[in-house]
Amino acid sequence: MPKLTVEGVGECEVAAGKRLVLALEEDAKIDQLHACGGNARCTTCRVEFVAGEPDKMTVAEKSVLAARGLSGVRLSCQIACDHDMTVRAISRFAGSGRKDAGSPPAQDIQPPPEWVPKA
Numbered sequence: 001m002p003k004l005t006v007e008g009v010g011e012c013e014v015a016a017g018k019r020l021v022l023a024l025e026e027d028a029k030i031d032q033l034h035a036c037g038g039n040a041r042c043t044t045c046r047v048e049f050v051a052g053e054p055d056k057m058t059v060a061e062k063s064v065l066a067a068r069g070l071s072g073v074r075l076s077c078q079i080a081c082d083h084d085m086t087v088r089a090i091s092r093f094a095g096s097g098r099k100d101a102g103s104p105p106a107q108d109i110q111p112p113p114e115w116v117p118k119a
């Protein structure tokens with residue numbers, strides 16, 4: 001099983017292929033934001049990678065990051081835990097002023113992923 005390490009929080013094992021946004025919430029037990037419900041629209045599921053950043057991304061992730069002018073972050077709703085990763089959880093419910101963390105993301109990456117190199 002892949003190992004997920006959240007800097008300053010701890011490490012846990014995650015079912016292979018699980019969505020990172022769900023692993024952060026259910027396995028690492030952090031209050032990860034996912035305002036759009038894991039659909040590559042809001043970018044609040046963003047994390048910074050310390051190690052193990054995937055070298056591929058979904059077309060949906062690539063286009064929303066480009067549209068928002070974001071770099072140096074990845075969208076946890078668009079990443080599958082298929083290897084060991086270390087991340088910084090930089091977008092959490094605590095202190096966000098939001099009414100909740102967002103609706104629950106589906107089990108599978110949405111929209112259905114089309115993979116391209118990270119570049």
Ligand code: FES
Nearest residue numbers: 036038043045077
């Ligand atoms: S972009 Fe909204 S939860 Fe990932």
